[in-house]
Amino acid sequence: MQEVLLVEDDELTREATRLTLEERGYRVRTAADGLTGLTLFREHHPDVAVLDIMLPGLNGVSLAGRIREESGVPVLLISARNDPVDVVMGLEAGADDYVTKPFDGSVLVARIRSLLRGTATVEQSGPEGPRLRFGDLEFCPVSLTVHRGGKPLALTATEMKLLREFAAAPGTVLSRDLLLERVWDYAWSGDTRMVDVHVQRLRSKIGRDRIETVRGFGYKLRP
Template identity: 60%
Template sequence: MSESVNVLLVEDDAVIRRTVGLMLERYGYTVASAEDGLAGLELFRAGGHDLLLLDVMLPGLDGIGLCRRVRETSLVPILMMSARGDSLDVVGGLEAGADDYVVKPVESPVLVARIRALLRRATFTRAEPAVDGQSVLTFGDLTLDTDGLEARVAGEPVVLTPTELRLLLEFAAHPGTVLERQRLLRDVWDYGWDGDSRVVDLCVQRLRKKIGAERIETVRGFGYKLVR
């Protein structure tokens, strides 16, 4: 890695915290760690972190609560870790604003691949014009500036996480076209393997709340499309 990437790891299990921290350092990441949610929040507020890796089950302030607190002020990429991987943990983490999740125990190459994908989404600076070279696209009261990477609804700016922005750009690049969940996992989440489509569904739900539920249509059994 040409530049240091600072990861904040919040994990209450000392063995997992040390194991994951050492593994990430071997891949070239700089790791700061905390054993509970309140300590993690304090470290986050000190600044300088490029990505947060949060366990769901934390003492004091749990990972979902910590994620919500972070999202009040920051769009930093957040990857949740769950020991169970059931719907409650997954839905809770993603609805709180997390960008992705992994189920523990997770193999090192998978965890690093997820982190790299999140960082790529967070650091892209310019999108290709979505339609016929246009940089500002209009869909009803939604406007999307693909050069400035800014969305507005009825003239008011909409705050989107990097993942939500990439998802919206993908829809805008194919207006009226049904995009399957696995295609979105490949093109937006940058997964080179079969991912969990719940990530897509929850991110679509969050995006709908911000740009209008009627703007993204569900095509049952297939996927989603952006309505002009």
């Protein structure tokens, strides 16, 4: 049974979300503040963390950053505000996705399933296979291992899925909408901030000049 850490200070939202997730077969641990959430994360190592942005003690953005420093576990932010600044700050801190309140329980579950499918892909990768080379970057699409300059890189599941899409078509421009559909498994209301932030995070690890921006179209991996 996969475990969800839910950190939400509003009791009604927390309990309704917990019940929804448990009905879908997840084990759920809850916390009402960021510091307690961080403690639970360290003690129980959940499969995914769902964090409200506005939390007492340690807010959701800071908590996402702490989790990302220690783990590649997927992080999903929830917020009553759709302020682009809050969204981008959360994504840059290390979150993989976000949902705006009020949200339908089925939407939240779909987002969680998408994030967990990415994690399973990385964890269930098979033996080493052929390696693709792009400059000093080496990527094995079978074992999902990445090396830069001969040194292994630690990518999150979302970053790995992005790199896999780029590596499958080097030199080909991939639109933001296409990446949203393939990496997050659904067409996501045309909001491309998600892609932009994650591409920036991937660039910081594999080399900023390795992924080229094609203005007005999207991104491509330089062969």
